[in-house]
């Protein structure tokens with residue numbers, strides 16, 4: 001019965017790409033193959049320009065397209081409670097990461113016991129949006145890489161921040177001081193933190209989280225995001 005209903009739904013409402021709106025062939029894919037593989041510009045390997053000492057690498061998948069499909073997709077991901085889309089994008093991020101690293105590098109990361117840490121949302125924002133899109137992305141990354149993901153609640157966002165728009169990195173960093181709190185340092189011990197977020201702009205947010213984590217056990221973090229603004 002469920003199957004008949006499902007095919008009815010597919011005829012009446014054929015699945016469409018959440019990103020560009022064209023119909024997708026496979027029933028469990030939210031993003032069409034064109035958007036997944038060809039629509040967006042892959043970020044080159046020159047992405048590790050100037051990083052703080054607490055950050056080992058930044059791996060962003062696509063260049064942000066202001067006013068384009070990707071901006072729209074990430075906006076929907078944030079505000080429309082699209083967990084499945086987050087999982088799919090996260091899965092792509094993980095695959096993208098595996099493709100750009102040698103087996104030797106990946107073995108090194110594996111030995112360092114990677115632990116995926118989605119950038120937490122403030123409680124009130126999570127309540128409003130219904131979920132944390134960074135966690136959905138992190139779960140997708142976990143699926144394609146096989147790395148473990150930190151359970152929710154270990155790192156909290158305890159301060160709401162004013163808008164970061166128009167601020168430079170230094171001002172943003174000051175704005176973010178004291179935003180994150182680690183409630184239990186035990187799960188982080190001896191692990192290689194992989195911070196996951198949707199967009200990398202100046203890096204202020206992920207750098208602040210890396211700083212807080214470094215203060216605990218002196219580990220440096222890796223950062224992975226969908227897009228680079």
Ligand SMILES: [Zn+2]
Pocket residue numbers: 017018019020021022031032033034035036
């Ligand atoms: Zn599409």
